[in-house]
Amino acid sequence: MVQKKIEEINELGQFIPLHYHFQMLSDEFRMNAFKNAIEQTVTPQNKVVELGSGTGVLSFLAARQGAKVWSVEYNPALVSASRKFLKNNGVSDRVTVIEGDASSWLPEEPVDLVICEMLHSALLREKQVQVIADFRDAHAARFGKIPQFLPCATLLAVQPVWQNYDFHGFHAPVPLFQSAYARTDDCSPCCDPVVYKIVDYDHAHVENIESVLLFQPQQDSGVNALRFITKSVLVMNLSTGKTVDWHSQHIVLPLEQPLQLAAGQTMRVSFNYKPGDSIERLNQSIKAEAE
Numbered sequence: 707m708v709q710k711k712i713e714e715i716n717e718l719g720q721f722i723p724l725h726y727h728f729q730m731l732s733d734e735f736r737m738n739a740f741k742n743a744i745e746q747t748v749t750p751q752n753k754v755v756e757l758g759s760g761t762g763v764l765s766f767l768a769a770r771q772g773a774k775v776w777s778v779e780y781n782p783a784l785v786s787a788s789r790k791f792l793k794n795n796g797v798s799d800r801v802t803v804i805e806g807d808a809s810s811w812l813p814e815e816p817v818d819l820v821i822c823e824m825l826h827s828a829l830l831r832e833k834q835v836q837v838i839a840d841f842r843d844a845h846a847a848r849f850g851k852i853p854q855f856l857p858c859a860t861l862l863a864v865q866p867v868w869q870n871y872d873f874h875g876f877h878a879p880v881p882l883f884q885s886a887y888a889r890t891d892d893c894s895p896c897c898d899p900v901v902y903k904i905v906d907y908d909h910a911h912v913e914n915i916e917s918v919l920l921f922q923p924q925q926d927s928g929v930n931a932l933r934f935i936t937k938s939v940l941v942m943n944l945s946t947g948k949t950v951d952w953h954s955q956h957i958v959l960p961l962e963q964p965l966q967l968a969a970g971q972t973m974r975v976s977f978n979y980k981p982g983d984s985i986e987r988l989n990q991s992i993k994a995e996a997e
């Protein structure tokens with residue numbers, strides 16, 4: 707891989723070590739959502755690619771449905787670990803693990819479904835949008851068709867909050883992650899969240915996300931941070947309208963200066979970033995003021 711790419715991978719911390727994969731494997735909300743989505747979607751007739759396959763767990767779930775699977779992973783440590791896991795889990799006859807960059811790899815034959823879970827909070831850091839767009843465009847150019855994507859879309863929303871940043875009397879407003887599925891007593895919402903972007907993987911291109919949003923709290927409120935919410939629609943059943951969804955962790959980013967808003971007063975928030983940017987890039991772009 708070219709030096710520039712390796713530097714960017716290191717800067718964004720994208721060579722996720724094996725011990726971090728334990729968090730992903732044991733995250734029941736994540737695993738149940740992907741398992742349900744894959745079981746609803748994949749049939750034995752399907753050809754499936756997984757982009758960024760890590761330990762191979764999602765490829766395993768697709769292979770267990772009887773599909774033929776190619777798993778593309780660029781971290782050599784994960785490539786050898788996943789080959790071993792897939793063999794020990796009895797699906798290595800249906801899964802081929804490829805060591806390579808998912809942005810530039812194409813299968814020899816067209817595929818029906820692409821699974822890709824590089825879903826970092828606010829679509830930061832990981833290259834979900836870039837990798838899918840590159841694969842989709844190359845697949846369409848070579849085979850004349852666009853496969854189905856799992857997830858099919860990601861909704862991005864933002865919400866002004868008051869976050870407690872006191873740690874044993876030490877005040878430190880630092881970026882933090884929150885489970886979307888647990889109570890967050892030390893973080894109080896001031897207004898409802900607003901969707902600022904819908905990423906549709908059939909069409910999405912990597913473009914600047916520039917948002918200017920107005921919020922009006924219903925009661926007097928302090929605001930010292932923005933909570934970014936990342937909800938992915940893994941599959942949608944078009945006949946029932948039901949979806950299988952999964953929330954990545956929320957990321958809460960502190961404002962430069964806390965604001966005090968009176969009930970009904972308008973707060974203007976703006977930020978801009980590209981999918982795959984660093985957390986710092988988004989945080990530095992945030993401007994918030996009371997009008």
Ligand SMILES: C[S@@+](CC[C@H](N)C(=O)[O-])C[C@H]1O[C@@H](n2cnc3c(N)ncnc32)[C@H](O)[C@@H]1O
Pocket residue numbers: 720721722730731757758759760761762763764778779780781784806807808809822823824825833837
């Ligand atoms: C969030 S992990 C998910 C792993 C696995 N899909 C799962 O759900 O458990 C993302 C994985 O994508 C890999 N990855 C990121 N960018 C990649 C790229 N351009 N090509 C190949 N693998 C990539 C990372 O090394 C990591 O293993």
